[in-house]
Amino acid sequence: MHRGSLRAPQPFVAVNCASIPETLIESELFGYAEGAFTGAKRKGLKGKILQAHGGTLFLDEIGDMALPLQTRLLRVLAENELAPLGSEQSVRVDINLICATHRDLARMVSEGTFREDLYYRLTGAVFRLPPLRDRSDLGELVDFFLADEAQAHGTRSALSDGAMACIRRYRWPGNVRQLRMALRYACALAAARGVIVAEDLPDYLRCPADAAPAAPVPASPSVAAQAFDSAGLRPSELLERARIAQMLACHHWRIKETAKALGMSRATIYRKMARYNIVYPGSASLPESPPLSMSQADEAD
Structure with missing residues (x-):
């Protein structure tokens, strides 16, 4: 979305709200002035919002943002300005904001854990990504990741019909990340052979719970x-x-x-x-x- 916009030449700054401790995320987002607190950098810190000035700020896992920070973010969006921690002066800022979350924000609003006014600010355009098991482009994704692995390691592995059947009937609770790691594992095992067979896939892809009906399997120490x-x-x-x-x-x-x-x-x-x-x-x-x-x-x- 950023690359396809008029802001493509400008900065793209991504922040995972769930990966930064709550005690640090405010200074990470809004920055701070010199001497704002003990241990602060001598010249202060330019926060992620200011780093994205003129471009795009991507807030991943916005549903994990604490309520006080939601209030400050709402003010930035409403007034196009922010005040770094420890500073009395506000700074003008111009950003496009994109957010992502796996949480149900509407339910969080009804439960009082997400600000209603911020919710309506963020939901101008909403794109709901279906889980991998409901997507129609699974084959294209497999080809993309295999090509990516080939570029990284210099060897290209093809996928047998049996292996592809295992991939198609699995439910993929971990979605695209899980698919990528499964193919990376299979490529490593099949590197010398050049063809990925069902036995090269991780064991869970061949679990009976996810497999199509098959002939009885002899007893094993599983x-x-x-x-x-x-x-x-x-x-x-x-x-x-x-x-x-x-x-x-x-x-x-x-x-x-x-x-x-x-x-x-x-x-x-x-x-x-x-x-x-x-x-x-x-x-x-x-x-x-x-x-x-x-x-x-x-x-x-």
Whole structure:
């Protein structure tokens, strides 16, 4: 949008509102004058808004911006001027503002966590990006990312029909970023061969839950297929065991990523693995083998 506008020769400044600590984002956006606070730079700081003067400011994850900052941003948009922290003088500023968020801002307005007046300032033109699973250009995106990987590494990998079928039937909860990383992983495995087959894709792309009906698969040491003594477990615990097992497989037994995906601590994951007898596939081949040890789990992580 910036490159297609009359402001294309001017600065484009992007800010992720969720990645900057709340205590720092105000000075990052609005800047500060010399001596504004202890530890401030001697000559002050030119904030992101002033850096975008004449061009475009992109505020990613605007829904994570604190209410006091929303008020200050609204004043900038209404009056086209801002006052850096510690300064009594206002500075004129001319910017185009683009915002993005995964949050439901209308609901946040009704809950009082997002300013209504700022919401209407930002919603002059709204573009809703569909999730990857609902997009019709999946094939074009795959070709784009494969070409990008080829340019970066000097080898081009083609995609087999079987691999493309796996990609098309997966739900892609991580959207485009997840697709890109999956293809990067597959390209690395298929570099010598030059053709990406289904076995080169990450394991989660071939999870039974996401696959089309297929012939029965022989038993394997996969945790999802392991037998275990379910006596004494409630239905909710059986469901939890299945969910943890699936997420471990999808994250290649990396405990840290699994814990983050499930909203649990690593210690909780270890404890539940022991309780439900979820065993790392490479550590044992029999159902009655002991649970994953802490050292083995650390290696998996």
